[in-house]
Amino acid sequence: MTVSITDVARAAGVSASTVSRALRGRPGVSDEVRAQITAVAEQLGYTASRSASSLASGRTFTIGVVAPYIGRWFFGTVLDAAEQVFSAAGYDVLLYNLGSAEARKRFFTKMPVRKRVDAVLSLLIPDEEESAALRSLGVPLASTVGGARPGFTVVGIDDRAGAESAVRHLVNLGHRRIGMISGASGPLHWTTPVDRRAAYLHVLAEAGIEPDPALEADGDYTVEGGERAMTELLAASRPPTAVFAQSDEMAMGALRALRRHRLRVPEDVSVVGFDDHELADVVGLTTVAQPVAGQGAEAARLLLRQLDEQDAVPRGRVEMPIRLVLRETTAPPRPRGPQ
Amino acid sequence: MTVSITDVARAAGVSASTVSRALRGRPGVSDEVRAQITAVAEQLGYTASRSASSLASGRTFTIGVVAPYIGRWFFGTVLDAAEQVFSAAGYDVLLYNLGSAEARKRFFTKMPVRKRVDAVLSLLIPDEEESAALRSLGVPLASTVGGARPGFTVVGIDDRAGAESAVRHLVNLGHRRIGMISGASGPLHWTTPVDRRAAYLHVLAEAGIEPDPALEADGDYTVEGGERAMTELLAASRPPTAVFAQSDEMAMGALRALRRHRLRVPEDVSVVGFDDHELADVVGLTTVAQPVAGQGAEAARLLLRQLDEQDAVPRGRVEMPIRLVLRETTAPPRPRGPQ
DNA sequence: GGTTGTTGCGCAAGCGTTTGCGTTCAGTTT
DNA sequence: AAACTGAACGCAAACGCTTGCGCAACAACC
Secondary structure: OOOOHHHHHHHHOOOHHHHHHHHOOOOOOOHHHHHHHHHHHHHHOOOOOHHHHHHHHOOOOEEEEEEOOOOOHHHHHHHHHHHHHHHHOOOEEEEEEOOOHHHHHHHHHHOOOOOOOOEEEEOOOOOHHHHHHHHOOOOOEEEEOOOOOOOEEEEEEOHHHHHHHHHHHHHHHOOOOEEEEEOOOOOOOOOHHHHHHHHHHHHHHHOOOOOOHHHEEEOOOOHHHHHHHHHHHHOOOOOOOEEEEOOHHHHHHHHHHHHHOOOOOOOOOEEEEEEOOOOHHHHOOEEEEOOHHHHHHHHHHHHHHHHHOOOOOOOOEEEEOOEEEOOOOOOOOOOOOOO | OOOOHHHHHHHHOOOHHHHHHHHOOOOOOOHHHHHHHHHHHHHHOOOOOHHHHHHHHOOOOEEEEEEOOOOOHHHHHHHHHHHHHHHHOOOEEEEEEOOOHHHHHHHHHHOOOOOOOOEEEEOOOOOHHHHHHHHOOOOOEEEEOOOOOOOEEEEEEOHHHHHHHHHHHHHHOOOOOEEEEEOOOOOOOOOHHHHHHHHHHHHHHHOOOOOOHHHEEEOOOOHHHHHHHHHHHHOOOOOOOEEEEOOHHHHHHHHHHHHHOOOOOOOOOEEEEEEOOOOHHHHOOEEEEOOHHHHHHHHHHHHHHHHHOOOOOOOOEEEEOOEEEOOOOOOOOOOOOOO
C-alpha cells in the first residue's frame, strides 16, 4: 500500500540502514549513493513513518503545547508565533487546549504527551502538582506568562512594572479615585493578576491615596466580564474617574459599559488597558504594550536550543520589554465628579 | 526507565497481550483479571506508547488540523472549538499553521502528516494539487470555510446570502454609492471573497445601481488593510456613503480610517461588516453573524463520525445559519453627500 | 607484503505495541 | 466416558524504522 523504507532500499539496490542514514544526513554514506537514494525516495514519494522512527530512536520531533483559551487574542497570538518557530525547525506541534477544568484534569491525569513529545511549552501556569507531572516527562519545559516554576524556562514581562506605569499615568493626570478591573478568577493559577494588583496598590500608596475595595471588580479576562465589572464600579456610591483594566479585552468591555451608561471617554472616565490588543488602536485605547508574538517566538527558540544542546537545564527567566502606549481613552479628570 | 507493557504484565502475572486487551476494553479477558491489570497499571503509572501502538495498529488517534493565521479571531475560534471536540473524544490534535507561503509549501511537499493522523481538518481551501495531496493520505477529510472540494466534508455558510443581506440593508437605508472592502489577495485559494463580491454586484444590479470600480478596494482581511482600503475609497472623486467590508476586522480598520478623516459613523458613512467578531459589539458594528465556533465543532463532529463508521465517504456540505445583526454603524445617508 | 586505518555498507537486534492463531481447561453435550 | 464446546489466555510475528557492530575493500604507512 504505502511505500516503506525497504521499498526505497530495494529500488535503490541498497539496504534499509543505508537509506535511513542517507535520508537523515548521517555519515557513512558516499555522496553518489546518497544522491541516488534521495532521488529514488523523492520519486517514490517516500516519507518516513514518524511512529516507527520515534519508536526506534526515542525522539519524536514533536513539541507539546498546552494552552488555555486559544481562541483569545493573547493565547492565539503566542501560539501562532511559537508554532512558526517550531515548524520552521522541523518540529510538529501537538496542541492541547485546556480551557475548561475538565479538559485540564483529563490532560494531567492521562498525560497523553508521555513518550509523544520531545519538549513542552506551556501557555498556562501549572500548579505544583501539575508541574511535577510535567517534570516527570523528563523533557525540556518552557512557559510564557506568569511566575517561574522550578524546571521551567520562562519568558515573560515585568507585570508589576507594567501595571505601575499604567496606574501612575492615571495618577499623573490628576486622578484620585482610580478603579481596577482584575481577572483573578478562573482555573488559571497564575501570578499575573496578583502582581498587577500589587502594583496598583503600590502606586496608590505612593501617591497617598487610600485604596477603596468598592473600586475593585473582577472581569474574568473577558469582554463581557469587563462590562459587568465596569457596571459594578459605576454603581459605587462614589464611582471612579479612571479605571485600570488588567487586560485590553476587559478594558473594551468597560468601554462598552460606559457607552451604555452614556458616559464619555475620556471626558467622564479614563480607561487604561494592558496588552496592546490588535484592536486597541481601533478603539483608541491607552494601554501598556507587551510583545505577545515575541514572547511565543522567544520561548519556542529557547526550547529548541535546549533540545539541540541535549541539555535539560532550564534557561531561567527572560524578561521582555513593555511600554505605555498613549491613545485617546485617558485624560485629566473633570473639575467635578463624573456624576 | 519508563514503564512498559511488559512491566505491567510481569507485575500482574500475565502476558503482555492480555494487558493490551484488558486496558483497551477488548474481549477475551475475565473481569477479575481485567480489574487486577487495571489496578496494577494505575499503580505503576503506565501509559501506552503512542508510537508503538500506532505502529502496530495503524491507528494514531490523532487528527491533523491545518489552518492559516491561527492568531486571527476567526481561525482561532474555529480551532478552539474543534480541538475541544477532538480531545473530548480522546483524539490529540497536530496543528499546522500555514499562514506564510513557505510554511504552506513546506507542508504540502513534505506532508508531515502522512502516517501520523487518522483524519485531517482543513481551515483553509487547498488548491487542486494540495487537495489531491491530502486525498492521497487516504483518511477522512473535512473543511470549514469556502467552497466544496471532492473528497471533503465541508461545513460553511451561504456566503452569497450573507453578503446580500448586508448590502441589501444598505440599499434599503437609501444608499446608492456603496463601496466594498474585499479580501481577495493572499495565498488562500478560497471562494469566499468571490462569492461575497458576486452577491454585492447582484444586489446593486437588483437595485438598479451601476457598479463603480473606484468603490472597490482590497483590505487583505486585516485591520490595517481595511484602514488602507477605506482611505483609498475616501480618495475617490465621489466617495461612498456606505461601505460593506467582507470581514469585521477590515470593517474595524475602516472605522479607524474614518475617524482619522474626522468623518462620523453612521452620520457621514455607514459601515457593515461580516463575521460578528467578539469585539463587533464593543464598537457597535452592524454585521452579518455566522456561528464561528459552531462551524469548528460541527466539522469536528462530522469527522469523528466518519472515523467511527470506518467510512471514508464525505458527508457532503453542511450549511450553518447566518443573520444580520443591526448595531450602530449603519443609518440612512444624509440628504447631501458626505464631503 | 604485512600491519594499521579509513570509508562505505549490510546484518540483525531492538523499540513497545497489537493481533491472528494455538493451547489449555472447565463445563457441556452425546 | 468420549467428544465437543467456548472462554481465557499465551506465543510469536508483525509494524517500519534506528543503530551498534562486523566486514569487506582499498589506501597509506613502515
